[in-house]
Structure formats: C-alpha cells, structure tokens
Amino acid sequence: MQKAFKVTLIPTHNQEVLINKTIGCARFVYNRFLTLRKELYNTEQKTLNYNGCSQQLTLLKKEIEWLKEVDKFALQNSLKNLETAYKNFFSDLKKAKGKKGVGFPRLKKKHGCKQSYKTNLTNGNIQVIENRLKLPKLGWVKFHKSQDITGKLINVTVTCTSSGKYIASILCETEIEKYPQVTQNIGLDLGIKAYLVTSDGEVVDNPKYYRTQKRKLRSCHKKLSRSAKSSSNRVKAKNKLARTYERITNLRDDFLHKLSTRLIKENSIICIEDLRVANMVKNHKLAMSISDASWAKFVVMLEYKALWHDRIVQKIGTFYPSSQTCNHCGFINPLVKDLKLREWSCPTCSNYNLRDNNAALNILGEGLRLIAAVGIPEALNACGELVRPGAIQAEIVETGIA
Ligand SMILES: [Zn+2]
Numbered sequence: 001m002q003k004a005f006k007v008t009l010i011p012t013h014n015q016e017v018l019i020n021k022t023i024g025c026a027r028f029v030y031n032r033f034l035t036l037r038k039e040l041y042n043t044e045q046k047t048l049n050y051n052g053c054s055q056q057l058t059l060l061k062k063e064i065e066w067l068k069e070v071d072k073f074a075l076q077n078s079l080k081n082l083e084t085a086y087k088n089f090f091s092d093l094k095k096a097k098g099k100k101g102v103g104f105p106r107l108k109k110k111h112g113c114k115q116s117y118k119t120n121l122t123n124g125n126i127q128v129i130e131n132r133l134k135l136p137k138l139g140w141v142k143f144h145k146s147q148d149i150t151g152k153l154i155n156v157t158v159t160c161t162s163s164g165k166y167i168a169s170i171l172c173e174t175e176i177e178k179y180p181q182v183t184q185n186i187g188l189d190l191g192i193k194a195y196l197v198t199s200d201g202e203v204v205d206n207p208k209y210y211r212t213q214k215r216k217l218r219s220c221h222k223k224l225s226r227s228a229k230s231s232s233n234r235v236k237a238k239n240k241l242a243r244t245y246e247r248i249t250n251l252r253d254d255f256l257h258k259l260s261t262r263l264i265k266e267n268s269i270i271c272i273e274d275l276r277v278a279n280m281v282k283n284h285k286l287a288m289s290i291s292d293a294s295w296a297k298f299v300v301m302l303e304y305k306a307l308w309h310d311r312i313v314q315k316i317g318t319f320y321p322s323s324q325t326c327n328h329c330g331f332i333n334p335l336v337k338d339l340k341l342r343e344w345s346c347p348t349c350s351n352y353n354l355r356d357n358n359a360a361l362n363i364l365g366e367g368l369r370l371i372a373a374v375g376i377p378e379a380l381n382a383c384g385e386l387v388r389p390g391a392i393q394a395e396i397v398e399t400g401i402a
Contacts, residue, residue, distance in 0.1 A: 001176045001308055003151065007133070007143040009158070009166040015138050019158055019166060022070040022137070026117040027108045029057065029067070029078040034105055037086075050083040071136040074117035116159035126153050133168060143168065150174050163242035179309045185269040187364025189322065189356045190295050195259075197356035199364040207255050209248045220244050252294060260301040264311050270302060271367025273322060274315040314367035326351055327361040 011019060033053045040046045048056075057075060061067045067075065085105035092102045119126065119136055127134040131145040135156060151174025159167045187199035195206040210217075220241040227234040263270060275295055299313075306313045316322070324336040328351035336344060342355050 001174060002154065003172055003174050003176065003308075005147060005149045005170045005172065007145070007149075007168050007170065009133070009168050010142040010144065011138075011166055015141055016166070018070070018138055019160065021066075022074050022117050022158075023115050023160060024110075025067055025070045026074045026078045027110070027113075027115075029060075029075045030082055031107045032060070033057075033079060033082055034107060037082075050079055053079045053082070069137075071117070071119050071138075073119040073122075073136060077118040077120070114159065115161075116157055118155055118157045120155045121153045126156055128153065128170065133170070135168075141168075161242070161246060163239050163246055165246075176308045179265050181310070182266060182268050184267050185271070185364060185368065186263065186267045187271040187360040187362070187367060188263075189359040189363060190273065190275065190298075191356055194356060197360050199357070199360040201354075201357050203356075204259060207252070209251045209255075213244060213248050216244055217241070253297075256294065256298050256301055260298060260305055264302065264305040264309055267311065269312045269314060269367065269371065270306070271314045271316060271363045272299060272302070273320070273363060274318050275299075312371070314371055316363055316366045316370060320362075320366055322359040322362045322366070323355060325358075325362050326353060327358050327365065328353075 033048075033056070036056070037048045037053075040048050054076065057079060082105060085102075088102050089104055125134070125136045128149050132140045132142055133156070134140050135158070149170055149172065151172030154171045154173055156171070157169045159169070161167060189197045191197060192206065194203045196204050198204075220237065224234065224237040224241055227237050302313050305311070321332055324332050324334060326333065326346040326349060329346060329349035331346055331348040333344065333347065335341060336355065343353065344355070345352050
C-alpha cells in the first residue's frame with residue numbers, strides 16, 4: 001500500500017531559495033510546453049506528446065542555463081503533469097459530452113495556484129534519516145518530526161504554502177497494519193445540520209470551522225485591505241490571513257481524519273450517498289456550509305482507508321429517495337422533500353421516523369442490497385464515478401492521526 005507522510009520542512013536560507021527556484025522552473029516548463037503544444041496544434045494540427053516534450057526539454061536545457069541548476073526530476077514531472085492534464089481533459093470531454101468537465105489545461109500562475117514540485121527516487125537521491133530528508137540538489141533538509149516514516153520511498157512533493165511554510169509529502173510503499181476484522185455495517189447520511197447521522201442513530205456534529213473563524217478572517221481581510229501597497233505591514237497581514245486559512249484547513253482535516261479512521265475501524269461495510277458535491281455547491285444558500293463540510297474529502301479518506309484495512313465503501317445512487325422512504329415499510333412520503341420536516345410518522349405503518357436516522361438506515365439497506373445484487377467488486381463502481389487513477393493517490397495524505 002502507498003502512504004504519504006506529510007512533514008514541515010525547516011530549510012536553510014539557501015535551500016529556501018533553491019526550493020523557490022525549482023518551483024519556478026517547474027512552472028516555467030509547464031507553461032512553456034503548454035504554449036508550445038497549443039501553438040503546434042493551432043498552426044500545424046500536430047500534437048506533441050510526453051516523449052516529444054521530453055526531447056524538446058533536453059534541447060531547451062542547453063539553451064537556458066538556469067534550468068540546469070534545479071532538480072531535473074521536477075522538470076520531468078511538470079511534463080508528466082501536463083500530459084495528465086491533457087488526458088483528463090480529453091477523457092472528460094468524451095464522458096461529459098458537452099457538459100462542463102475539468103476544462104482545458106491552463107497556464108500556472110505565480111500566485112493563487114498550488115506552488116509545488118515533485119521529485120522521484122533514483123539511486124538513493126532521496127533518503128530519510130531521523131529528522132532529516134535528503135533531496136536532489138538540496139541535500140539534507142531538516143524537518144519537524146511528528147511520526148515515523150516507514151516503507152520504501154517512491155517520491156516527494158515539496159509545496160510552499162501561501163503563508164510561506166515548506167511542506168514535504170513523502171510517498172512510501174509501506175505495509176499497513178490492518179485493523180482487526182469486524183462484522184458491523186453502517187449507513188451514513190451526510191447533512192448540514194449535523195455533519196453526519198449514522199444508521200445506529202449516532203449524530204456527529206458539524207464543526208463549521210469556517211463559520212467560527214469568520215470573525216478572525218474578517219479582521220484579517222480588513223487589515224490587509226487597509227495596509228499600504230508593498231509595505232511590510234501588508235506582507236505581515238497577508239501571511240496572517242494565509243495562516244488563518246491554513247489553520248481552518250488543518251482543524252478540518254484533523255476532524256475528518258479522526259472521524260473517517262474511527263468509522264473504518266468500527267465497521268466492515270460503510271454505505272454512503274454518492275453526492276454530487278459540485279452540483280450542490282452551485283446552490284448558493286447551502287454553498288458555504290457544504291464547502292465547509294468538505295464531504296468530498298471525507299469520502300476520499302473513507303475510500304482509501306477502506307482499501308488499507310479491507311473494508312468496503314458502498315456508494316448508492318444520487319436519485320435514491322433515502323429521506324422520503326420509510327425504512328420500516330418502504331412507503332415513499334413525498335412530503336419529506338421539504339427539508340424543514342425533521343421527523344415524521346409514516347402514514348401507512350405509523351412508524352415514527354427521525355429524518356436523518358431514517359435516511360441513514362435506508363442508505364445502509366440500499367447499499368447492502370447493491371452488494372448482494374451486483375457483488376462486491378462490481379458494486380464498488382456500480383454507482384460511483386470513474387475514479388481517475390491519480391485522484392485517490394493525490395489525496396492519500398496522512399497527518400499522523402492514524
Ligand atoms: Zn412506514
């Protein structure tokens with residue numbers, strides 16, 4: 001199994017400069033070849049694939065001296081990323097048939113995008129000893145050690161966060177000690193009022209980190225907008241704002257990790273609704289709550305942890321009326337479409353249903369039915385969307401809260 005360990009680097013000044021330079025070069029290569037591919041296509045209807053780009057890159061390095069100063073794997077990976085962006089665009093185009101997909105690859109900007117580069121292991125160019133990480137060109141970089149990094153190294157992604165922290169995500173092939181087998185199955189109804197309600201009737205409150213930090217965010221935004229352009233106060237205000245956002249993300253990730261780990265530990269089969277989060281976020285009234293709840297991230301965590309520990313995450317179709325169906329007799333009550341109706345008595349069997357718990361029970365029932373009908377391997381992607389190979393991988397990030 002592959003597992004990524006995230007650590008905060010403590011680079012020296014020179015290392016910091018080189019990391020920034022590498023990120024810059026990686027972005028330069030990405031943009032340069034995206035432009036080249038576009039031009040070639042527009043003028044000669046030719047496509048330039050990864051191998052073609054790779055050959056051109058070798059020539060380019062002879063021309064541009066400073067490209068040689070940085071990690072060569074970072075540049076190669078930029079080309080690979082570009083190739084993936086193209087592939088995703090075309091596969092989405094086929095699938096979506098005119099609907100909005102991932103879109104055509106765009107130029108990377110110096111600000112506002114993820115600032116990172118990836119390097120691969122070859123001949124011991126990457127090593128971890130105690131609290132030091134050896135990276136190509138950079139040499140040994142110290143990091144804050146919060147967990148043991150175990151397994152065979154595969155690659156490292158170095159990211160500069162908007163508050164100026166340097167994070168290394170170290171991907172390893174590692175043996176994961178599986179949780180003991182259990183027989184308990186569970187259905188989850190993801191909501192807004194409560195983060196989720198289980199079929200056992202457990203209610204997990206929504207922490208709403210964004211809302212609770214809203215005041216602080218507002219004051220940060222105010223300070224930033226009032227500070228004079230290119231003043232040192234502006235830099236300070238900018239960093240403070242970025243740190244506040246990072247804090248929200250960290251708090252939320254921590255919550256999501258703990259919750260997903262516990263659910264995986266306690267249950268063998270976990271049934272969830274296949275939420276089209278992207279569609280739901282379009283509903284502005286709910287948008288902030290939904291983004292804040294970050295269900296998509298939560299579901300991804302459940303899925304990869306299920307893989308690690310031999311559990312099953314069964315998604316059920318979006319159009320299954322989980323709230324409206326009475327779990328006792330199967331009657332579909334259209335009145336329950338009203339979101340305000342939190343509890344109801346079934347008109348046919350007079351069973352008293354709590355909205356979310358009833359939905360969770362139905363989700364569990366439907367999930368188990370799908371598994372029985374379609375079988376486990378097929379059921380896994382019977383209703384779920386096609387998972388892009390990189391998608392789960394990219395999100396496999398453990399922050400030491402196993
Ligand atoms: Zn009923």
